[in-house]
Amino acid sequence: MFINNFLDDLKNLLGQNYCFFCGLIEEIVCPTCFKKLLLDSKIRFESNVPVLSLTQNNETIARMIVNHKDFGLSNLKEPFSDFIALGLKYFSKREKVYVVNVPSSYQSIQKRGLDPISIMTEIACKKAGQRFIYKRNLLTSYENRKDQAGLNFDQRNKNMKDVFRSNLVATKPVIIVDDLITTGASLRESIRALRQIENQVRACVVVAAN
Numbered sequence: 115m116f117i118n119n120f121l122d123d124l125k126n127l128l129g130q131n132y133c134f135f136c137g138l139i140e141e142i143v144c145p146t147c148f149k150k151l152l153l154d155s156k157i158r159f160e161s162n163v164p165v166l167s168l169t170q171n172n173e174t175i176a177r178m179i180v181n182h183k184d185f186g187l188s189n190l191k192e193p194f195s196d197f198i199a200l201g202l203k204y205f206s207k208r209e210k211v212y213v214v215n216v217p218s219s220y221q222s223i224q225k226r227g228l229d230p231i232s233i234m235t236e237i238a239c240k241k242a243g244q245r246f247i248y249k250r251n252l253l254t255s256y257e258n259r260k261d262q263a264g265l266n267f268d269q270r271n272k273n274m275k276d277v278f279r280s281n282l283v284a285t286k287p288v289i290i291v292d293d294l295i296t297t298g299a300s301l302r303e304s305i306r307a308l309r310q311i312e313n314q315v316r317a318c319v320v321v322a323a324n
């Protein structure tokens with residue numbers, strides 16, 4: 115009897131969360147640390163679209179992003195979707211908008227068995243409210259691109275351009291979501307693909323900028 119309780123207790127502790135920043139039990143990012151991180155939030159522009167990054171150059175957040183995306187640490191979708199939900203609400207106070215995420219490559223989804231960015235984006239829309247409509251297929255990755263091997267410099271550049279497609283004209287403005295912005299290339303490519311068929315891109319929201 116005692117042993118069973120003891121083992122249950124241990125198993126429960128295994129799933130216990132701590133604030134990654136201050137150690138407070140039961141929160142991965144506690145409200146106090148969340149607010150502190152937000153003091154660094156910034157807006158930059160890519161292709162004339164505002165890009166809100168909720169955190170900047172934060173090593174703990176950077177490690178969390180790797181753990182979330184590459185090691186599938188799924189409880190991190192909670193704090194990340196909180197950040198994204200806040201950014202979504204900033205860019206639409208009452209109007210209905212469509213939300214897409216920067217598409218993951220087919221290979222990375224195969225490798226991980228799931229698509230953490232799309233799961234995070236969908237949860238963020240639910241948290242932000244009914245006016246945020248997640249549109250999974252508004253922006254997709256074009257997978258029939260040639261292998262880079264055997265292509266010269268110009269051909270490679272051309273091959274890496276136009277990797278995303280939008281096959282659908284949305285009736286509402288679109289917000290693009292990603293976890294991380296570094297050079298901004300994938301956001302610019304997302305904006306280009308959406309605009310190519312006259313979609314109106316309102317903003318981009320990312321968890322972190324590095």
Ligand SMILES: [Zn+2]
Nearest residue numbers: 133136144147
């Ligand atoms: Zn904390």
